[in-house]
Amino acid sequence: VVVYLNLHSFLFFHVLSLCLGYSPPGKPKLTSCRSPEKETFTCWWEPGSDGGLPTTYALYYRKENSDAVYECPDYHTAGENSCFFNKNDTSIWVNYNITVVATNALGSNFSDPVDVDVVYIVQPHTPENVTVTVMEDKDGPFLRVSWEPPRKADTRSGWITLIYELRVKLEGEEEWEEHRAGQQKMFNIFSLRSGGMYLVQVRCKPDHGFWSEWSSTTYIKVPDYFPRETSVWILIAVFSAFIFFILTWILNLKSNSVKHCLLPPVPGPKIKGFDKQLLKNGRSEEVFSALVVPGFPPTTSSDCEDLLVEYLEVYTPEEQELILEEGKDLQEGCLKSKGSPSDSDSGRGSCDSHTLLMEKCGEGEGKEEKHQERAQKGKRQQKHQTGWEEGDVSHTREDVLSPDMSEGRVKTWPSVFSPLPQYSSRPLDHQGSLETARHGLQLPGFRSTEYVEVQRVNQEDMVILQPLFSSSCQRDGHLQIGQGEDYSKVKGVDSGNMLLLQREVEVKREEEDGDRYSCDIQDRVTESCYTTSTAASSQVTGKPTSCAGTAMPVQEEMVLAANGYVDAATMLL
Amino acid sequence: MAHRGSQATTLYLTALYMLVSCTAVPVNDLLDRASQRSDKLHSLSTSLTHELDSHFPPIGRMIMPRPSMCHTSSLQTPTDKEQALRVSESDLLSLARSLLQAWVDPLLLLSSSANSLPHPAHNSIYRKIQELQEYSKSLGDGLDILSGKMGPSSQYISLLPFRGSNDIGQDKTSRLVNFQFLLSCFRRDSHKIDSFLKVLRCRAAKMRPEMC
Numbered sequence: 001v002v003v004y005l006n007l008h009s010f011l012f013f014h015v016l017s018l019c020l021g022y023s024p025p026g027k028p029k030l031t032s033c034r035s036p037e038k039e040t041f042t043c044w045w046e047p048g049s050d051g052g053l054p055t056t057y058a059l060y061y062r063k064e065n066s067d068a069v070y071e072c073p074d075y076h077t078a079g080e081n082s083c084f085f086n087k088n089d090t091s092i093w094v095n096y097n098i099t100v101v102a103t104n105a106l107g108s109n110f111s112d113p114v115d116v117d118v119v120y121i122v123q124p125h126t127p128e129n130v131t132v133t134v135m136e137d138k139d140g141p142f143l144r145v146s147w148e149p150p151r152k153a154d155t156r157s158g159w160i161t162l163i164y165e166l167r168v169k170l171e172g173e174e175e176w177e178e179h180r181a182g183q184q185k186m187f188n189i190f191s192l193r194s195g196g197m198y199l200v201q202v203r204c205k206p207d208h209g210f211w212s213e214w215s216s217t218t219y220i221k222v223p224d225y226f227p228r229e230t231s232v233w234i235l236i237a238v239f240s241a242f243i244f245f246i247l248t249w250i251l252n253l254k255s256n257s258v259k260h261c262l263l264p265p266v267p268g269p270k271i272k273g274f275d276k277q278l279l280k281n282g283r284s285e286e287v288f289s290a291l292v293v294p295g296f297p298p299t300t301s302s303d304c305e306d307l308l309v310e311y312l313e314v315y316t317p318e319e320q321e322l323i324l325e326e327g328k329d330l331q332e333g334c335l336k337s338k339g340s341p342s343d344s345d346s347g348r349g350s351c352d353s354h355t356l357l358m359e360k361c362g363e364g365e366g367k368e369e370k371h372q373e374r375a376q377k378g379k380r381q382q383k384h385q386t387g388w389e390e391g392d393v394s395h396t397r398e399d400v401l402s403p404d405m406s407e408g409r410v411k412t413w414p415s416v417f418s419p420l421p422q423y424s425s426r427p428l429d430h431q432g433s434l435e436t437a438r439h440g441l442q443l444p445g446f447r448s449t450e451y452v453e454v455q456r457v458n459q460e461d462m463v464i465l466q467p468l469f470s471s472s473c474q475r476d477g478h479l480q481i482g483q484g485e486d487y488s489k490v491k492g493v494d495s496g497n498m499l500l501l502q503r504e505v506e507v508k509r510e511e512e513d514g515d516r517y518s519c520d521i522q523d524r525v526t527e528s529c530y531t532t533s534t535a536a537s538s539q540v541t542g543k544p545t546s547c548a549g550t551a552m553p554v555q556e557e558m559v560l561a562a563n564g565y566v567d568a569a570t571m572l573l
Numbered sequence: 574m575a576h577r578g579s580q581a582t583t584l585y586l587t588a589l590y591m592l593v594s595c596t597a598v599p600v601n602d603l604l605d606r607a608s609q610r611s612d613k614l615h616s617l618s619t620s621l622t623h624e625l626d627s628h629f630p631p632i633g634r635m636i637m638p639r640p641s642m643c644h645t646s647s648l649q650t651p652t653d654k655e656q657a658l659r660v661s662e663s664d665l666l667s668l669a670r671s672l673l674q675a676w677v678d679p680l681l682l683l684s685s686s687a688n689s690l691p692h693p694a695h696n697s698i699y700r701k702i703q704e705l706q707e708y709s710k711s712l713g714d715g716l717d718i719l720s721g722k723m724g725p726s727s728q729y730i731s732l733l734p735f736r737g738s739n740d741i742g743q744d745k746t747s748r749l750v751n752f753q754f755l756l757s758c759f760r761r762d763s764h765k766i767d768s769f770l771k772v773l774r775c776r777a778a779k780m781r782p783e784m785c
Contacts, residue, residue, distance in 0.1 A: 039654050064641050091652040093761055095640050119764055158775025158785050159654050159768075207612055207771075208619065208764065 017106055023051035024107030028100045030114045034123045037152040038092060038160050038206070041085050041118050042078040045100045045111065053104040059083040064095035092118045122209035124162060125150035127202045132220040135188075140225055143168070143189040147202045150212070162204045167214070171197040195224040464489065601777040603719050608774045610712040611669075611767040614705065618760040621701050624694055625753050633750045643758035645675050645733050650765055657768070662776060663720075663727035665769040670716050672762045673709060675733035679755055680706050682741065690752060691745040705759075712766075 026048020035041035047057060059072035072083035096118070100111040127147040135144050145166055153160050161183065167176040168189055181187045192198070198221075201214040251258060455464045491500040640646070650668060651657035660668070684706060687699035720727040741751040775785035 064639055087653070092654075093650060093765060094652060117761070119761075119768075154654070155785055156775070157658055158772040159658065161771050161785075207767070208615060 025055045025102035025104045027109045028102045028111045044082045055104040058101045062097040122206045124212045126215040146186040161207045164204045166202040192222045604774040607715045608770040614708045615763040615767045666727040669766045669769045671731040678735045
């Protein structure tokens with residue numbers, strides 16, 4: 001009956017508790033076990049729910065060799081929910097099977113068992129007595145950190161081997177600088193910031209175990225010092241000096257261009273006859289009066305004779321080739337605008353191609369054959385000529401196609417003169433005349449460098465030529481420059497490819513031109529040689545000039561049809 | 574003739590003696606090197622067991638044999654610090670050598686079955702087993718030299734025959750379980766060897782306390 005009553009009350013109690021919402025405890029859980037020195041260890045657990053009723057916890061363990069179950073010897077030393085195994089209860093290289101039980105009035109709950117071998121769960125305490133001192137050496141101050149192993153760990157006997165690690169940072173920084181110190185208990189830190197406040201911490205770990213916690217922070221202030229990294233400063237100074245010297249030298253070298261860049265020169269006046277000194281010193285009237293050049297603006301000629309092309313260069317075909325070979329630039333040069341006489345560079349300079357012509361004189365003969373080819377080419381070219389300018393002067397040079405040349409030296413076929421109307425305005429006709437003129441042209445091979453000057457183009461669009469030489473250039477009596485004998489009008493070119501000249505000519509001499517060209521002509525004349533051609537008619541005679549010095553025989557006949565120089569005097573014969 | 578012969582012999586012996594004494598490594602250096610090797614040995618075995626654990630069937634943990642089933646458990650070793658520190662140097666060395674010797678054959682077995690182990694990392698495991706064998710061999714040689722210097726009692730080696738069969742099992746789970754069990758036994762034994770040698774090292778390094 002008593003038993004029945006007990007059971008009944010027990011059941012009643014349970015049912016009542018359940019009705020009131022109580023329950024057996026939840027499952028506890030062993031969180032970790034740790035041994036600080038490989039001699040003792042502690043295990044901690046986490047309680048489950050307590051079911052609303054007061055719950056007690058118990059820890060039971062079994063060692064690997066026996067089946068005996070023991071209860072935790074010490075629940076208090078290590079705190080709440082812990083079990084401390086002292087030295088007597090601790091065996092190493094032995095597996096412990098540990099279980100925690102939670103018990104309350106309604107029941108109990110076992111945790112999952114955990115196997116523990118003490119040697120694998122070693123986690124020492126933090127190193128002790130961490131001291132940091134500032135020391136000096138020749139390079140500056142450094143920190144010496146020293147510490148001691150945690151008190152309990154027996155490193156002296158070699159039972160536990162600890163390795164250390166420390167970390168440093170400046171106050172206010174985020175990142176720590178970590179250093180492994182191995183088994184030593186002292187460490188030096190260099191390269192400190194002058195006047196900085198440093199934080200130092202140390203921790204340790206057994207050879208096969210877990211890291212301890214970081215020791216409490218030690219603060220140390222580095223005194224102010226001047227960084228004696230003199231080598232760096234020296235290097236910087238040398239480098240800067242070097243750069244400076246280089247720059248100075250470059251600047252010196254390029255002083256002109258720098259000056260030019262920074263202070264561009266003011267263009268001075270380039271007026272001929274303009275005296276700068278006079279401008280600086282004298283009065284303006286004087287200065288400007290000096291500018292007045294007699295003869296400019298030209299007032300004498302009223303029909304723009306002077307403004308026209310100064311002279312015509314009439315070549316033989318081969319000369320033209322050779323001249324061409326020389327380079328068209330000569331041609332171009334020759335075609336500079338005649339401009340005003342006051343211009344000292346009259347553009348004639350390039351027309352020192354005369355001298356070039358001289359040089360090529362000897363070669364002329366050899367090029368007969370080539371010339372024929374080119375003549376054909378030239379013909380074709382002529383056909384393609386476009387853009388001839390009307391009026392003034394037409395450029396009839398065989399190979400020159402550029403219409404720009406119309407204003408420059410006119411190198412023209414004498415035959416151009418005769419059919420004047422045709423020639424000047426109608427390229428087609430001109431071509432035709434040129435062609436006829438060229439037909440059957442034989443290379444006289446002579447290289448006459450005498451110029452025929454275009455005096456003007458008259459109303460009928462005729463180019464009026466005059467020789468360039470003046471009386472002063474006469475060397476011998478061969479040059480017969482009489483009145484009205486200096487130039488002749490080209491009447492035409494007959495079928496025999498001869499230049500037909502008119503008798504009546506206007507005597508006109510351009511003093512200036514003559515002066516200018518006289519001596520040139522002389523020069524030319526001395527070197528030139530009239531080469532004869534057999535095709536010439538007797539109407540035109542070669543002009544015996546001072547070219548007599550040449551080896552070329554002077555024949556009576558002279559063909560000047562294509563590119564010869566027209567010597568008016570002789571042709572009048 | 575004999576006179577000259579004996580002279581030559583004396584000369585030879587003197588030279589040999591000088592050579593030996595000049596090149597002889599002091600004991601504490603030898604111990605230092607040995608404990609470095611044993612440290613490495615234990616680290617390797619620990620990483621091996623962790624690697625194997627990564628793909629271990631949970632049921633395997635249930636059926637894992639108890640550590641007392643290790644073939645070396647019959648060897649009496651100290652179980653706490655006081656006991657360990659009471660052991661003499663030569664005994665400690667002898668224990669270390671015995672344990673090391675006991676694992677020569679099992680390591681061979683592990684090595685041969687590592688390649689066919691049903692584990693994703695079996696290649697890496699195989700390489701590590703090879704390393705284990707190398708370190709084990711070189712440590713053994715070093716300990717032999719040490720024992721020569723430390724007296725006759727250190728020469729004694731307990732025989733711990735490995736009675737395990739020549740293969741580690743038939744089915745996948747039992748293979749894994751047996752492999753892991755062997756490795757766990759090795760891990761503990763390598764830790765013992767390491768501890769003994771480090772205690773020895775500290776005892777020999779009276780001149781250099783910073784070693785300990």
